[in-house]
Amino acid sequence: MKGKSLISINDLTKEDFLRIIDLAEKYQNNSKEYENKLIGKIVALLFFEPSTRTRLSFETAVLKMGGKVIGFDDPSSSSVQKGESLKDTILTISQYCDLIIIRHPLEGSARWASEVTTIPVINAGDGSNQHPTQCLLDLYSIKKTQNTLENLSIMLVGDLKYSRTVHSLIMALAHFNPTFYLISPNELKLPFEYKMFLKERSIRYYESSNVNDFIDLVDIMYVTRVQRERFSDPVEYEKVKNSYVIKSDLLVNTKNNLRILHPLPRVNEISEDVDFTDKAYYFQQALNGVYVRMALISLIFDLV
């Protein structure tokens, strides 16, 4: 991965996933492994739309390794406001830094940025297209909670039609012989193209609109929000909205190793009483994001 950009989860091989996850684990277990690795390096964080959580996670990752950050998180204060093209912005900022981390509302912007500059680019979210480091931290969290990525039963709950994180997770986990339980309202089922992908790879999947159906079988429950604006018929939303709220009494007969993940921010899809059970893992998941980003940056700079 030396000197390479990370734009899409589809750019990574199974070996890449494992290398990043192993290194993240090594870093999380021993700060000596990463301290001062980025001394003398400047990383530009270019956030053309706000995303506080992602920006702080990347910034923390760079600072923990001794690097420095420059950048912006409000494009109205940058030259974009004056009508500068993305290409010109990237070419200019490339003169100042060793790595660009970009978040942009337009889809494909990160790929374009990586083509106009010679320095590596990490995609921190391009519209509804890709957010590969979110997927990496999801994988790392699954590995940490289950001690393996192979042969797991994964329940995906909520909005499976539009959720970028769900789609990326399916693509990434496909390398590890998973069984998927796809739980969503009818209007928000997993799109046909992803089901075709699963069929082509002979990956088992089961669909239902009821969370209770498979909950006793799964190792991971990955929850996303069911949003009102996704429904063409508001009555349909009212009918189903409470069926996708995870409450602690739902977890009574689940496997001991079950862990609940969520890309955050949570609104009401996991009730707060779940937070105090040992099945809740979503806040640790956020911390894992820092280590996985550190590992990725190290591999790009070939500092391992």
Next chain:
Amino acid sequence: MEQKKELVVSAIKDGTVIDHIPAKVLFKVLSILELENIDSPITIGNNLRSEKLGKKGIIKIAGKFPDKNVLNKIALFAPLAKINIIKNYEVVEKKIVELPDVIEGIVKCINPKCITNHENMKTFFYVIDKNNVALKCKYCEKITTQENLKIIG
């Protein structure tokens, strides 16, 4: 009778004849071929009677043999088009068109939020289905199909 039919679009001595273009896509095919820079005679016919297509278009380019990659792009709109290479009034080679693996430029990405629709840059697609024409944008990763295919410009 046969002679008269042939002369609807005049014969060429040497060059390329692109035949069996559905009449309704002839002008789209012309825009792909970038013929404006060719200075040898070009004859274009449209709405000619065709047993297979009902109405067809035909393009005859004298003295030129366009690049295979350019000709293959015709398959975006006219997958059944036939290419005849003419030398000394004889057809010396017949070719069918086949979509290339990638399409650079020409086609607009269907996704209004795709960066290619906002920056001054070339579009780029991977052809993921050659028979039904499905193009995956290298940038936004969305799929443009034949029904919503638009030519740039």
